Amino acid sequence: MSQLDRRQFLAGAAATAAAAAVAAPAAHAQKLGGTLRFVAQADLKILDPVWTTAYITRNHAYLVYDTLFGTDEKLNVRPQMVDKHSVSKDGMKYSFTLRDGLKWHDGQAVAAEDCVESLKRWMKKDRFGRLLAAHGPKLAVADRKTFTLELGEKFGPVLEALGKPSSNVPFMMPARIAATSADEQIKEVVGSGPFRFVKDDWQPGNQVVYVKHADYVPRNEAPSGSAGGKKVNLDKVIWRYMPDAATASAALAAGEIDWWELPPIDFIAKIEQNAALATFLPDTLGTQGWLRPNHLHPPFNNKKARQALVAMMNQETYLQAAIGVPKYYRTCAGVFACGGPYASKAGAEGLAKQNLERARQLVKESGYDGRPITVVHITDISFLNAAALVTRELLTAAGFTVDLKAMDWSTGLAVRAKKDPPDKGGWNVLHTWWMAADVMHPAVHFGVSGAGPGAWFGWPEIPQLEQLITDFVRAGDQARRRALAEQVQKVALDEVAYVPWGEWTQPTAHRKSVSGILKFIAPLFWNVSIA
Amino acid sequence: MLAEILRRLVATIPVMVVVALAVFALLHVTPGDPAVIIAGDYATSDDIARIRARLGLDAPFTTQVGLWLGRVVRGDLGTSIFSGLPVSTLIGQRAATTVWLTLFAMLISVGVGVPVGVVAAWRRGSWVDRAVMMFAVSGFSMPTFWLGFILVYIFAITAGWLPVQGYQPLAAGLWPFLSHLILPAVTLSVVYMALIARMTRASMLGVLAEDYIRTAFAKGLAPRGVLIRHALKNASLPVVTIIGIGFALLIGGAVVTESVFALPGLGRLTVDAIVRRDYPVIQGVLLVVSGVYVLLNLVVDVLYVVLDPRIRY
Numbered sequence: 028m029s030q031l032d033r034r035q036f037l038a039g040a041a042a043t044a045a046a047a048a049v050a051a052p053a054a055h056a057q058k059l060g061g062t063l064r065f066v067a068q069a070d071l072k073i074l075d076p077v078w079t080t081a082y083i084t085r086n087h088a089y090l091v092y093d094t095l096f097g098t099d100e101k102l103n104v105r106p107q108m109v110d111k112h113s114v115s116k117d118g119m120k121y122s123f124t125l126r127d128g129l130k131w132h133d134g135q136a137v138a139a140e141d142c143v144e145s146l147k148r149w150m151k152k153d154r155f156g157r158l159l160a161a162h163g164p165k166l167a168v169a170d171r172k173t174f175t176l177e178l179g180e181k182f183g184p185v186l187e188a189l190g191k192p193s194s195n196v197p198f199m200m201p202a203r204i205a206a207t208s209a210d211e212q213i214k215e216v217v218g219s220g221p222f223r224f225v226k227d228d229w230q231p232g233n234q235v236v237y238v239k240h241a242d243y244v245p246r247n248e249a250p251s252g253s254a255g256g257k258k259v260n261l262d263k264v265i266w267r268y269m270p271d272a273a274t275a276s277a278a279l280a281a282g283e284i285d286w287w288e289l290p291p292i293d294f295i296a297k298i299e300q301n302a303a304l305a306t307f308l309p310d311t312l313g314t315q316g317w318l319r320p321n322h323l324h325p326p327f328n329n330k331k332a333r334q335a336l337v338a339m340m341n342q343e344t345y346l347q348a349a350i351g352v353p354k355y356y357r358t359c360a361g362v363f364a365c366g367g368p369y370a371s372k373a374g375a376e377g378l379a380k381q382n383l384e385r386a387r388q389l390v391k392e393s394g395y396d397g398r399p400i401t402v403v404h405i406t407d408i409s410f411l412n413a414a415a416l417v418t419r420e421l422l423t424a425a426g427f428t429v430d431l432k433a434m435d436w437s438t439g440l441a442v443r444a445k446k447d448p449p450d451k452g453g454w455n456v457l458h459t460w461w462m463a464a465d466v467m468h469p470a471v472h473f474g475v476s477g478a479g480p481g482a483w484f485g486w487p488e489i490p491q492l493e494q495l496i497t498d499f500v501r502a503g504d505q506a507r508r509r510a511l512a513e514q515v516q517k518v519a520l521d522e523v524a525y526v527p528w529g530e531w532t533q534p535t536a537h538r539k540s541v542s543g544i545l546k547f548i549a550p551l552f553w554n555v556s557i558a
Numbered sequence: 559m560l561a562e563i564l565r566r567l568v569a570t571i572p573v574m575v576v577v578a579l580a581v582f583a584l585l586h587v588t589p590g591d592p593a594v595i596i597a598g599d600y601a602t603s604d605d606i607a608r609i610r611a612r613l614g615l616d617a618p619f620t621t622q623v624g625l626w627l628g629r630v631v632r633g634d635l636g637t638s639i640f641s642g643l644p645v646s647t648l649i650g651q652r653a654a655t656t657v658w659l660t661l662f663a664m665l666i667s668v669g670v671g672v673p674v675g676v677v678a679a680w681r682r683g684s685w686v687d688r689a690v691m692m693f694a695v696s697g698f699s700m701p702t703f704w705l706g707f708i709l710v711y712i713f714a715i716t717a718g719w720l721p722v723q724g725y726q727p728l729a730a731g732l733w734p735f736l737s738h739l740i741l742p743a744v745t746l747s748v749v750y751m752a753l754i755a756r757m758t759r760a761s762m763l764g765v766l767a768e769d770y771i772r773t774a775f776a777k778g779l780a781p782r783g784v785l786i787r788h789a790l791k792n793a794s795l796p797v798v799t800i801i802g803i804g805f806a807l808l809i810g811g812a813v814v815t816e817s818v819f820a821l822p823g824l825g826r827l828t829v830d831a832i833v834r835r836d837y838p839v840i841q842g843v844l845l846v847v848s849g850v851y852v853l854l855n856l857v858v859d860v861l862y863v864v865l866d867p868r869i870r871y
Contacts, residue, residue: 070830072640073596080598194598210608212642230651231641232830233822269723269820270830277710277722278820434589437833441591444606473599481602 061557062263063541065550066275068289070268071235074224075212077152080194082462086549089253090237090264091132092198092218095123095142096190097254100546102368102467104190105254107246108137108199108219110172114185118503121176121185122169128244131201132223139174143167144205146176146189146197151209153195155188155470158500181501183508184470191471192253192548193464221245221257221553222264235266237552250554252547260543260556279304279536285557286537288550291409292352298536306534310548312366312463313532315359316345316410317474318418319457319525322487324448325398326427327455332393333523336456337377338386339421342529348417349410349531356531362475362516364463365530369509374517378526386425399430401449403442403457407435414458414528422456443484457484463530464548468508469496469515474525477518487524563860570852577848578630581841582623590835591615592639613639626841635845636838638831645842648827655725656823659815660808662743667750668801674751675758675797676785679766690755697752702811706745706818713741723820742819746811750804757800761793768792794865802858806851 069083076088097107106112110126129137143166150156150164163179176185189197199219207213216224221243228236245256267284269275272291278284280301290298290306298304320327320336327333342358350356359365360372360379372379402418405411419429432454434442439457447453466472475496476482477489492515499511519525537544540558545551593610594601601609610616614625629636635645678690714722720741726734765771766789774784813825824843831839862869 072638072834074641079596210605210612214642230822231638231643231648232827233651267724267820270826271817271820273707274710274723274818274820277707277715278724281715281718281722283722283724435833437595437835438589440594441589444591444594444597444601444603446603483599 059260059556060262061260062265063261063286063552063555063557064265064267064284065552066269066278066284066287067235067266067550070232070270071229071266072231073212074216076198077149077195077209078212082194082549085194085196087224087235087266088196088198088218089220089549090222090552091216091220091224092200093129093220093257094190094196094198094253096186097252098190098192098547099251099254101251103254104186105251107190107254108142112186118181118183119178123174123176125172126244126246127172128242129219130242130244131219132217132240133201134242135201137199137219138171138202139168141202141205142199143174144202145199148200148205148207148209149195149197153191153197154473154476155191156195156197158182158470158496159185159188162500181503183500183502183504184468187468188470190254191464193462193471219243221259233268237264237266238262245553250545250551252545253549253551257553259553261552264552279538282538285541286535286544286550288535289533290536292350292355292533295352295355295534295536303539304536305539306536307544308532308534309544309546309550310463311532311546312364312548313357313530314460314462315364315466315530316349316414316528317459317461317525318414318528319459319474319483319485320523321449321453321455321457321485323446323485324453324455326390326393326395326400329393329395330522331389332395334377334521335386335389335393335425335427336526337520337523338382338389339425340378340526340528341381341421342378342527344421345414345417345528346531348413349528355534356529359527359530362466362472362519362525362527363468363512364466367463367467368505369468369512371509371513371516373513374520378520383421383424386421390426395427397428399428399449400455401430401432401453403439403454404431404433405436405439405458406433410460410531411436411458418456418458446486458528462548469499469512474527475515475519477522477524485525487522489518489522489524491518492522492524559860559863563856566856566859570849570856573852574845574849575627578627578841578845579623581844581848582626583619585835585837585840586619586622588835592835592837595834596639626838630845635842638839639836640834645838648839649824649843649846652822652824652827654727655821656809656812656816656825658739659742659746659812659821659823660805662739663746663750663808664801664805666743666747667754667804670747671751671754672758672790672797675755676762676790678755678759679762680781680785682763687759690759694752694756697748697755700748702745702749702814703818705748706741706815709741709745710818725821725823738821742815742821745818746808746815749811750808753804754797754800758790758793758797761796762789765789765793791865795862798858798861798865802854802861805854809847809850 071083071087073079073081073084076084093108095109096104099105108125108129109123111124113122146166150160159182162182165177168174201217204213204215204217221240222237223240225236225238239259239262245258248255250256275287276294279287295306299306320333322328346356360375361370363369400422402415404415419431422429442454443457445453449455469475473483475492477487477492479486479488495511495515499508502508502511543554543556545554593606593615597606597609637644674690678687681687710722713720720737724738726738728735771789774788812823813829816823816825828843
């Protein structure tokens with residue numbers, strides 16, 4: 028079957044190339060063809076973008092799969108696989124009609140049934156999807172290219188959910204694959220996206236190979252983010268995994284690779300000195316750092332002790348220690364990404380200005396008994412290592428006794444899932460990070476969930492937050508949503524669901540022979556060409 | 559001799575069983591949980607428990623080890639928890655790189671280390687001897703990753719003669735294959751070159767003081783013949799031992815070299831699997847590598863007999 032696919036692919040590619048040659052070649056400003064060698068941020072081990080939230084899997088999926096809606100670089104949701112869509116006046120029934128010519132990589136036509144099954148699976152895993160599922164949506168196939176979504180209860184941001192840009196993205200898969208349980212990993216990688224995954228060439232820990240999907244029909248629009256026309260200029264994309272930054276840097280300088288997704292900030296100055304290389308900021312919204320207290324155990328099951336964490340916060344200190352280069356970081360007193368549509372200063376006065384005196388006062392008022400605070404200290408991720416060390420200093424200055432528990436990231440993942448008391452293997456404080464796209468608004472933001480046992484690790488139980496998030500997704504207009512998001516922020520910071528310690532951006536680096544890289548939260552390979 | 563080899567081969571079975579049990583036990587007392595890594599960021603405790611159950615990680619230790627050993631006996635090393643690929647496939651994808659790297663490194667180590675050690679012993683106390691000893695001490699002292707980056711800087715970035723990283727199979731052509739192995743193999747070999755040079759020198763010094771060597775020289779034999787045919791052969795037992803140990807150490811040492819040169823070898827497969835707690839991969843790779851170690855020891859023992867017919871088992 029794979030041979031037949033390859034033949035079909037080659038025949039299609041030849042036909043496309045011939046058609047392009049007969050048509051006006053001058054219409055293409057960019058060079059067509061070639062192989063792009065790309066060093067990815069991590070090793071691609073999991074191929075199912077619904078089964079995992081790992082960013083590397085999401086990035087892989089953007090090549091292979093397509094989405095009903097995309098998000099452009101101004102964060103507007105725009106149709107992608109969808110040709111036409113409509114919504115009833117009461118906002119309870121949506122209808123979606125697919126574009127003509129959409130094909131899976133196995134040659135079959137994309138059908139409405141495929142999208143229905145894909146959405147059902149996604150709604151079982153994703154936070155936004157689960158919120159949508161809680162509002163009783165009924166998905167039904169109307170005809171081969173059309174399906175409907177009828178809500179049981181009001182849910183405003185349906186299109187935002189379907190066009191959400193970060194994990195878990197609702198990628199479309201053939202119905203037979205989407206029928207896989209959401210708890211099981213899919214066994215086949217068949218998408219309808221602009222590139223095809225070459226399974227035989229996949230070597231976990233080394234390389235991933237994608238080739239152009241010759242049958243892909245892009246929208247006749249300029250590309251922007253994951254929206255617009257996904258016109259592919261490359262024949263092949265090879266992802267390499269290079270765990271050592273110095274090796275990747277040398278390989279980029281020597282021309283053995285063309286694009287390095289995430290060079291450490293320390294390497295940027297050297298890269299910028301090389302006339303053959305360039306850097307680029309694909310995601311200006313960046314990443315947000317978190318300090319998360321465990322709400323289950325003393326002292327942070329006490330609101331005043333948690334509020335001491337806000338009072339002690341000095342984002343500049345964290346960012347200096349963790350990121351180091353001022354042009355790549357910024358303080359941001361708020362829980363929603365600064366620069367995003369829901370950024371606000373509501374209730375964030377305490378976060379904006381450090382007040383150690385008040386922190387000490389709050390610690391006393393909390394009745395803190397001097398027991399050691401267990402801080403999860405991740406040592407193999409440089410910015411988390413630095414953040415933990417700053418936290419130790421600030422906690423000590425606020426009057427806490429601190430016990431730093433050093434461990435690697437994998438061990439940290441296991442520790443953070445433990446609900447046991449800190450003296451029995453649990454924890455009091457941990458640090459993590461999220462891309463801005465994942466902290467953009469209450470429906471995607473794990474940190475503002477107050478669902479107790481169902482909330483993100485740290486398990487804050489704040490029913491008011493849950494009610495506000497429900498109100499947010501039921502709100503019909505943007506002004507109301509903004510007001511509710513402000514309320515969410517006020518409550519989240521007052522109850523100290525978590526404490527943000529600033530935002531930073533991450534440049535990407537490439538050889539100047541590479542052009543057309545799009546601004547987006549994930550590396551995109553359409554529109555890219557190589558000289 | 560054949561009977562002895564067969565007996566030793568059979569004796570490797572309990573060794574392998576003990577190794578397998580030790581690896582399994584060690585992994586399961588190591589902190590970390592693949593279910594948590596798989597579950598992702600928004601998993602509830604129930605989600606994690608469900609994944610653990612699906613992976614069989616919630617079963618009693620004895621059940622888990624029993625199932626695993628049962629599969630191993632049938633030649634099934636299991637499936638990666640993350641990629642879903644068979645462990646044997648993953649090992650197959652990586653084995654060639656590590657085998658070639660190790661063989662090249664050993665070839666360089668022996669090809670340089672033994673002659674240099676012989677010459678140093680023959681010219682004991684001379685500047686040649688001192689130079690060899692200085693080289694040996696330097697070779698021991700240089701961190702592998704540091705040497706790797708220095709070689710990359712000189713020969714790949716500055717001179718542009720060799721590639722910075724990566725691996726090309728022999729099928730891609732002889733020069734692409736060799737050019738991708740030269741720097742990693744040299745990097746990996748330096749420590750063992752130094753070790754073999756020192757060991758050869760020490761062993762040769764002992765033999766060169768023997769009466770029969772003096773007799774050989776007195777008979778008017780050429781120095782090359784005395785050194786190689788009479789002295790080196792008798793001095794080779796400790797050298798063969800160290801080469802055998804060196805092979806084993808090279809496989810371990812390849813972890814750093816493979817990372818520096820982005821080579822898809824068994825070392826990196828193991829490290830990646832450990833970082834993610836991909837138990838079936840770690841267990842499979844360690845079992846295979848342990849088997850190779852045991853076989854290497856057997857080969858060294860057989861070589862003893864070949865080199866010194868007086869030895870009997």
